[in-house]
Amino acid sequence: MFRNRFSRLSALISALLIVVTLSARAQTTDVEWFRDAKFGMFIHWGMSSELGGIWDGKRYYGITEWLMRRGEIMSDEYKLAAARFNPVDFDAKAWVAIAKDAGARYIVITSKHHDGFAMFDSAVSDFDIVDATPFGRDPLKELVAAAHEADIKIGFYYSQYQDWTEADAGGNEWEFDAEDKDFSRYFEGKAKPQLKELLTNYGPIDIIWFDTPGSMSKDDAIALKAWVKELQPNCLVSDRVGHSLGDYKGYGDGEIPAIPQPGRPWEAIFTHNDSWGYSHFDNNFKSTTEVLHMLVTIAGKGGNLMLNVGPDGRGNIPPESARVFGEVGQWLKVNGEAIYGTSGSAVGAVSWGAITQRPGQMYLLVERRPDDGQLLVPGFGPKAKRASLLASRTDLDFSQQGSDLVVRLPEALPDARVSVVVVEYDERESASFTSPDEVLVSNAYGPVILDSVSARTSDGVTFNRTRTTHYFGDWKNYQTLTGMESPEDSVTWNLRVLEPGSYRLVLNYSAGAGQSEQEGVLNFAGQDYFFRVLETGDFSDPGGFAKRKPIMFIDHPVAVVQIDEPGQYEISLRPDRAGENLMMLRHVTIEPHD
Numbered sequence: 001m002f003r004n005r006f007s008r009l010s011a012l013i014s015a016l017l018i019v020v021t022l023s024a025r026a027q028t029t030d031v032e033w034f035r036d037a038k039f040g041m042f043i044h045w046g047m048s049s050e051l052g053g054i055w056d057g058k059r060y061y062g063i064t065e066w067l068m069r070r071g072e073i074m075s076d077e078y079k080l081a082a083a084r085f086n087p088v089d090f091d092a093k094a095w096v097a098i099a100k101d102a103g104a105r106y107i108v109i110t111s112k113h114h115d116g117f118a119m120f121d122s123a124v125s126d127f128d129i130v131d132a133t134p135f136g137r138d139p140l141k142e143l144v145a146a147a148h149e150a151d152i153k154i155g156f157y158y159s160q161y162q163d164w165t166e167a168d169a170g171g172n173e174w175e176f177d178a179e180d181k182d183f184s185r186y187f188e189g190k191a192k193p194q195l196k197e198l199l200t201n202y203g204p205i206d207i208i209w210f211d212t213p214g215s216m217s218k219d220d221a222i223a224l225k226a227w228v229k230e231l232q233p234n235c236l237v238s239d240r241v242g243h244s245l246g247d248y249k250g251y252g253d254g255e256i257p258a259i260p261q262p263g264r265p266w267e268a269i270f271t272h273n274d275s276w277g278y279s280h281f282d283n284n285f286k287s288t289t290e291v292l293h294m295l296v297t298i299a300g301k302g303g304n305l306m307l308n309v310g311p312d313g314r315g316n317i318p319p320e321s322a323r324v325f326g327e328v329g330q331w332l333k334v335n336g337e338a339i340y341g342t343s344g345s346a347v348g349a350v351s352w353g354a355i356t357q358r359p360g361q362m363y364l365l366v367e368r369r370p371d372d373g374q375l376l377v378p379g380f381g382p383k384a385k386r387a388s389l390l391a392s393r394t395d396l397d398f399s400q401q402g403s404d405l406v407v408r409l410p411e412a413l414p415d416a417r418v419s420v421v422v423v424e425y426d427e428r429e430s431a432s433f434t435s436p437d438e439v440l441v442s443n444a445y446g447p448v449i450l451d452s453v454s455a456r457t458s459d460g461v462t463f464n465r466t467r468t469t470h471y472f473g474d475w476k477n478y479q480t481l482t483g484m485e486s487p488e489d490s491v492t493w494n495l496r497v498l499e500p501g502s503y504r505l506v507l508n509y510s511a512g513a514g515q516s517e518q519e520g521v522l523n524f525a526g527q528d529y530f531f532r533v534l535e536t537g538d539f540s541d542p543g544g545f546a547k548r549k550p551i552m553f554i555d556h557p558v559a560v561v562q563i564d565e566p567g568q569y570e571i572s573l574r575p576d577r578a579g580e581n582l583m584m585l586r587h588v589t590i591e592p593h594d
């Protein structure tokens, strides 16, 4: 009897649990705001910003928020340095204004990075900005309030696995023996309680940006994500919760996917210089033109750019970051229609810039005006109704032949960095775009890059996402081709040459000692051009190029070719004889040779 009642009760509880789980699942978080946002501001800020990459007078080049780990600093000693962090210049409203004026639609700020220091008032640990510094204020409270007031989305970065001041967490093996660690003690005792503070004491939070999940299992990640949603159903969770379980896809630091990625919303993450946290000696800031190039390239592939700034220990966003963000904002004020809420190009890549679209409108983001002013969009199926400059709504002449649309640009464009042309068409014809697999080449385009992604490769050749870091953690990503070991292993591009003329063919590659002395063959329009591979730097491990060393790529001019007729051509590369992998090829440039 008791057994029966007990099993009925447990059946009831299980049924209830199923209902609760199902309704929680049905309640999917709204990611559409994120898909449409396109531009976010990342902020890495913590007590390590005060240190700025220097410990005991020694400069640690690379990402400065890793100073504690790189210097293998003991946690007690590191914690004492918090007393030096007093960001009296911090002004939440001013930061939000910089983000807002930049056209960023969301902000994500570090609430606790790997060093374990909480940038908020935490009852869970005294190693936080209120208890451990003279500052005594909770900047996250102020920032969230300012963001809510300005109607900009706000998220918290939280390092869920690494915490170098905690004996049981991941990351600090110079002080705490890995064998003695009890990860769940840290996770249940600090990470979750702090996350609960963040998700219950600050009002609506739009993103929890997890990072470096380490050895956390898939079940851990599923449970963590579900638990965040229990506390705030509308809060998005970044992909680095682990096991690709985020509400949106994330790429590696400083990485842009090779080809357009429709479907799941995604984000590319870059920092404005080379460090995420403030550095006393990293001034390698990207220019406004470079940031705009990233923004339009990423939007053209359907994603968001989240660009990081590293405020200093007094609470100032580096003036160069503020300036560039401001200029990006000025550009977005004029051209935002071509970015926000758009999807990536339906006709693939173009040599003169990038393309975004929304139903009924295609945006041509012109980074380089063709010298003859003829802007060709191949694969344009619908009948174009109107072409105009977005900045002034000035009408532009255009013509269509087959699936080619040609827009005639004025002599002077509104913005030398990126100008936008809007092409209107009947949205019911949206399905008639095609994506030709030819690279457009013309003297009027200047140098055109044939990248590794758009190459056709034979079986032995592999496409790689090659990455390296120069100092430490400042990742550089390259898309490369390797595996050309015999004359059968080739890479080929289809070209559509628009103008007769003389062109120089330049290979961009890296090659170690094993590669040099080998001969390669570049074939253009049926004609072979031989060359010997030049050594640019050693392979230090047999499996690939060394990490934490620059990979040196050379521009090696191989041939000058004369093209008498516009039309379709093929260019291919192969080894002359069987041997080692010929090279690590990044791209081929075809440049006008006047």
Ligand code: FHN
Residues within 6 Å of the ligand: 063, 065, 066, 211, 212, 253, 269, 276
């Ligand atoms: O280790 C961190 C790093 O410090 C920084 O926070 C970046 C930002 O994406 N995430 C990790 C490395 O990928």
